[in-house]
Amino acid sequence: MKRQVLLAMALCAPTTLATAQVKLPPYTREALPNGTVIYLLPRTGLPLVSFRVLVKGGAESEPASLAGLSAVTAELLRRGTAGHTAAQFSEDLDGLGGTFFAGTDEQSTSITAEFLQKDFDRGIALVSEAALHPAFPEDEVRKALSRRLDGLRSMKDNPGGAINSYYRSFFFGSTHPYGHVPDEASLDHIRRDDILAYHKRMYVGRNLIVIVAGDFDPAAAKARAAETFGAAPAGTAYAWMADQAPTRNTSPKVLLIDKPDATQTYFIIAQPGVRRATPDRVALMLVNTLFGGRFTSLLNEELRVKTGLTYGASSRVEMARLTGGLYISTYTKTETTEKAIDMALDILKRLQEKGITAEQLASAKAYTKGTYPPERLQTVDEIAQVLGEMELFGLGRDEVDQLFARVDAVTLDQANDAIKRYYRTGNLTFVLLGNASKIRDVAKKYGPQVVERTARQPGWAM
Structure with a gap:
């Protein structure tokens, strides 16, 4: 739950948006002897305190055959600890009126919790117990x-x-950590011992970032x-992988997933x-805003506003620790699949050939x-997230303080x-x-060979 604590524009004292410069509020950073990095961001206004604990690694740190291991570990943190059963943990959390969530992304596990100011000590005790002393009971592992697996099957229907x-x-692809997507096989391979070993290896001082x-x-x-x-325990710091940029194709690649009852085509x-x-990154942020990053973007204007081919079209430049993808994403009725794809490609071609105008750039800025x-800066939770990203990606406070200047x-x-x-x-x-029976010929138009599979097949594309 997000609580409104401050408006970011109050962090600076501009008179107009054109001259505004956002700045992070005062905070401290300290590295403990065991390697844990502690950030303190005091803000008065509401009697609340938020905790954010980051564990370096995330999906990048998982063995290829155990995709999903970091996420399962994160889910189980509160489902039994050295001092609480899963039910007792929930009861204590509810009794304090607190919140607790844990999840993962490409490069980290994130634990977030919020408590009333008066419950600081009890709140940090619960958070640390879950992060550092989970029990991973066998029955909870099986249930998780x-x-x-049930969620994965439901997802394939969506x-x-x-x-x-x-x-x-x-x-x-299968050789890149971002291509290791949890599936039936990888989840079936995960055992309690794998979770215990992963936690022992990764949840150590040299991998921890704690933001209060x-x-x-x-x-x-x-x-x-x-x-x-x-x-x-200090442990061993996770050794980040060297960057693995996706290989640029020598010819177009096409994957077609058959969902026979589908009345729409989703495409990327x-x-x-x-x-x-x-x-x-700043130039790309501005360009992507114009291309597909806002409602009035080039893609959405053409595919939704002018032609009604979709309810929304967007583009994204992935910004993870390793090189990611840049992609267009939307959906349309089955019978307009070819028209929508061709229009998206035409907009991309126009952008590539003609670029943008000074007026468009000013609008994006x-x-x-x-x-x-x-x-990004309206609540202390959001500011804490920014501080965590700065630490993970090796960025300084100028990432925010000088953003508008850049x-x-x-x-x-x-x-x-x-x-x-x-x-x-x-x-x-x-x-x-x-x-696929209705769009197979359309798919063939975009590449020399189409890889086809059904939505009901185990696994994803590889």
Whole structure:
């Protein structure tokens, strides 16, 4: 649950949006002897305190045959600890009126919790107990894996939810960590011993980032956080993988997933993109805003507003630790599949050939400066997330404090150069999910060979 604590535009003192510069509020950072990094972000206003614990690694750190291991481990943290059964943990959490969530992404596990200010000590004790001393009871392990298998089957009945997993498996491939998508086989291979070993290896001081934000006494919070998380074994720091950029195709690739009862086609058109720390990230953020990152984007204007081919079309530049994809994503009625794909490709071609105008660039800059603060810095939870990202990706506070200056500094030539280098039109990867009997010939149009599978088959694309 998000609680409104501050408006980001109040963090600075601008008189107009054009001159505004967002800045992070004061915080402290300290590395404990065991390697744990502690951030303290005190903000008065509401009697609440938020905890965010990050564990480096995420999906990147999983063995290829055990995709989903980090997520299962995260789910089980609160389902039995050294001092609580799963039911007791929930009862204590509810009794405090607190919240607790855990999940994973490409490069980390994230634990977030929120409590009333008066319950700081009891809250941090619960969070640390779950993070550092889970019991992983065998019956809870079995239930968690069963739930995930049921969820996977349900996802395959939901094209909008499933297509991203097919895309990641097909686009990144079996040798890339982002292509290791949890499936029936990988979940079936996970055992309690695997979870115990993963937790012992990854949940150690040298992999921990702890962010405390909200209304608290800084000196007392510092001492309590150091006492609690400083007791974690130092362990061995996770060794980040070297970047593995997706290989650019030498010819177009097409995956067709057959869902015979589908009345719509979901599709993704992808190509290699960038990593989070790329120097081009601000220029690409602006370009993507125009291309498919807002309601009035080029893609959405054509595919939804003008032609009604879809309820929404978007593009995304993935910004993870390793190089990700840059892709177009939308859906349309089965009978308009070819028209929608061709229109998306035509918009991409126009962008590549003509670039953007000075007026468009100015619009993207104004949009970014207007939406970034409320989307990323409005609550202490959001600011804590930004601090965590800075630590994970090796970025400084200038990532926020100088963001608007970097936005203003992007020239039209730089934006159009980024378009030329990243928004290419040839040898793309296409993923189509729909009624194959009606769109099979359409799929053949976009590549020399179509890989076809059914939505009911185990696994994803590989």
